[in-house]
Amino acid sequence: MKKLNIFLHFDFVAFAKSKRFLTVAQKPWADFKSGEVLGTKYELVIIEDETDYGVAGDATVNNLYEKFIVKVPKNKAASVPMNVEVRLINPRANVYGDFRNQLSVTADGLTVMK
Numbered sequence: 001m002k003k004l005n006i007f008l009h010f011d012f013v014a015f016a017k018s019k020r021f022l023t024v025a026q027k028p029w030a031d032f033k034s035g036e037v038l039g040t041k042y043e044l045v046i047i048e049d050e051t052d053y054g055v056a057g058d059a060t061v062n063n064l065y066e067k068f069i070v071k072v073p074k075n076k077a078a079s080v081p082m083n084v085e086v087r088l089i090n091p092r093a094n095v096y097g098d099f100r101n102q103l104s105v106t107a108d109g110l111t112v113m114k
Helices: 012-016
Strands: 019-030 037-049 067-073 085-089 092-096 102-106 109-112
Touching (some): 012 092, 067 109
């Protein structure tokens, strides 16, 4: 069967519910073919993960210190300092990869937490 992935939905809001994120890097988000700058890519690290993954008695199943990239379009990207805790504004995410273990995230922006 083909194109089954278009029917999959990843609920990033539920995923992020018991997590805290820290900015660790940023760079321009450019189109692979044309080189046109589309926005900013922020690298985030999960600094707290209290999510119940349904694996009874196994506290090692978590995403603590895992990193992922968030792409923010240039018309919505704002300067965000590094090493600050952030929340994503209107995030959208897809799972991809041979083992369905990669996460592609876009958002309308990042909010710095106080």
